[in-house]
Amino acid sequence: MKLLEDRIRKDGTVKEGNVLKVDCFLNHQMDIALFDEMAKEWKRLFEGHRIDKILTIEASGIGIACSVAREFGVPLVFAKKAQSINLDGDMLKTEIQSFTHKRVYNVIVAKKFISEGEHVLVIDDFMANGCAAIGLIELVEGANAVVEGIGIAIEKGFQDGGKILRERGFKVESLAIVESMDAKTGEITFR
Numbered sequence: 689m690k691l692l693e694d695r696i697r698k699d700g701t702v703k704e705g706n707v708l709k710v711d712c713f714l715n716h717q718m719d720i721a722l723f724d725e726m727a728k729e730w731k732r733l734f735e736g737h738r739i740d741k742i743l744t745i746e747a748s749g750i751g752i753a754c755s756v757a758r759e760f761g762v763p764l765v766f767a768k769k770a771q772s773i774n775l776d777g778d779m780l781k782t783e784i785q786s787f788t789h790k791r792v793y794n795v796i797v798a799k800k801f802i803s804e805g806e807h808v809l810v811i812d813d814f815m816a817n818g819c820a821a822i823g824l825i826e827l828v829e830g831a832n833a834v835v836e837g838i839g840i841a842i843e844k845g846f847q848d849g850g851k852i853l854r855e856r857g858f859k860v861e862s863l864a865i866v867e868s869m870d871a872k873t874g875e876i877t878f879r
Contacts (some may be wrong), residue, residue: 743811816844837858
């Protein structure tokens with residue numbers, strides 16, 4: 689998606705360790721107009737697919753997923769990284785290793801929010817090694833629901849996440865796939 693690629697080139701910053709900082713428009717301060725355009729693109733890319741729910745993980749995916757849920761006219765569910773006293777009933781659980789935070793999270797979704805047979809579109813802001821997406825897939829499959837597809841804002845194409853998921857047969861639609869980035873020059877190339 690050229691609009692997103694242009695915004696990454698303009699406002700993104702490459703840091704050591706293959707970190708792409710886009711906090712001024714994507715995952716700290718949020719550009720909702722951009723999110724709405726991204727949602728329209730995913731709606732086009734998943735045209736003809738049954739989508740009953742949108743699933744993301746807290747926190748950075750929530751803003752984007754809100755726009756996507758509105759565009760599809762379906763509810764948004766987000767996986768929580770911590771149990772709280774207001775969560776009750778049976779839970780779907782999995783572990784997810786965060787590339788950015790360098791830690792493992794136990795994530796949960798109340799079973800009542802993903803029903804057997806529902807078709808779920810997974811949405812997230814970034815994909816590097818695919819750990820978050822794989823964990824969300826496990827939650828959906830644990831509910832005997834169907835992963836209809838995976839929408840990623842920015843995929844690091846030089847890491848294996850997208851390749852692994854596509855080889856497993858999932859429809860993965862990334863709006864910007866970074867082919868390479870250089871912390872010294874700040875250069876970012878896209879696939």
